[in-house]
Amino acid sequence: MADREHDVSTTATTPLFEVRDLQVHFPIRRSGGQVARALDGVDLEWRRGEVLGIVGESGCGKSTLGRALLGLQATTSGEILVDGEPLEDADLRAVRRRVQMVFQDPYQSLNPRQTVGAQVLEPLAIHGIGARGADRIARGVAVLEAAGLRPAARFWDRYPHELSGGQRQRVVIAAAMALQPEALICDEPVSALDVSVRAQVLHVLMTLKRERGLSLIFITHDLGLAWALCDRIAVMYLGRMVETGTAEQVIGDPRHPYTKALLSVVPSPFPRDRVRREILAGELPDASRIPTGCRFHPRCPAAFDRCRSDDPRTLAAVAGADGHRAACWLVDG
Template structure:
């Protein structure tokens, strides 16, 4: 593949050894063979429930945890084997925005110091004066105006929305090619969410930054992202353009997720598929297709052997080359593959 990707994750595995009496010698496979590609300037939403492995993927890309195996290519360079100064040098190219703007900033620091810090670490700017100007520009870009006034405050004096903007300013100041945003608006009041997402969208247009947008909220992913990948128990089960995924979900899990998206409309007898049970533990992944114990289609088809014994791979669906699905039976155009 000669195509240039901003981020290319190849067959990523993240496993944890469980400790404690309950899980002795058990291995939790939090990420169990995930491949994802992100083009420059593109936004890919990674959507899943808690325990699906989406945050482990983010942490592996950020090198906050060591992958068990697989490659993480950033602008063509594999991050996994990098250590020390080599990794530090690469770090300016990928940044993260965390969910909780109250915990991710140091309350004893002035805003301007927080935003200047990455510049100092990476030795960017000739002097404090220049770094200060860069930081003020980043604050203004994140929609914090007047930047000088906000910069002088302590982070604890800011509202949640303002703090998340400070986090965005700190993330963009090094002009990264990739920003990982882990539920960036889920802690904010609904009236403030649009403002934060708008700033992120503007940065995408102005700086060409690509986003790995991690969320549990499928409708937000649909609105903000170009593509959506749905993750279940450490595996991508479906991937398509945002509009296609919502309009034509194929995997039974995605179908159920789409059917329960709350819509502010009174719809009589709207057919919702509420799955019973919960996502199993990554230390006891079901055999065959990992979704089969909760799958409505599996029951509807009379519990086919194939779902019990074989692990479906994420494959191009017959419908579209850009629509991938990991299910033996959800692709009607392929016919019965048994």
């Protein structure tokens, strides 16, 4: 089988994933054909070796997008390209080996009746990696220790309920890393954990990223955390990206009123911005009733007539800031 990872001609320029106008609609029961538009025209590029933050309020579609990238969520329309190839033509099993997912709740990812050792050996057995026995055990020990469970022997025979939340998430990360993936999609990987252990688990992820050249998607509702960890950030609102750019561009010079509002609720790393704080008004509208025009207009302090009628469908380029884009009529496109 051809190994795409080593095809240098494609790896240099082709993004790992590219998403174009992706729609995921869920039918709403007993609604007479209404749908919830969980994803409603997502455009996104995830480059190789990059830490990409996907940020937005609860219900905006972050997890749906993460699942869709691995073919774990059926899509309604649009395109997902992996290494430039349509996901529907790709070998999903191979994609899911190369790109692992880490979920918020380690309890849900782990089998309560399996020991730590068994959990890291299982993916190796499923994918037929390494020789049985000593070779696989050596790999399992190595990934547990890389995830900070040292010495691995102390944890090997324990069950999930015998571990702390932070230790359980380290086991999840180790099991994901056992397959030597090139990328991880981390969906709120620390938000279920005690505040005191969050930094340690994030440190494990970022160390693995640095040492193994992983590409990382980091899904979070915390812009401050995204700023600390990510190379680029995509801000999502009601099923669509509203601003994308480097972390410095999006956090240091936010252009979309939604990004500005999100930033107003986190302690700003840029003290000069603190004077113009805005509080996000109102609730996130329902995904089955997306407002006309700009979907953010009912909550936007800067909305004017055009915002109520015209949808700023494409992300307009911010002048003089390469790669910085925002879907807002106040940003000239």
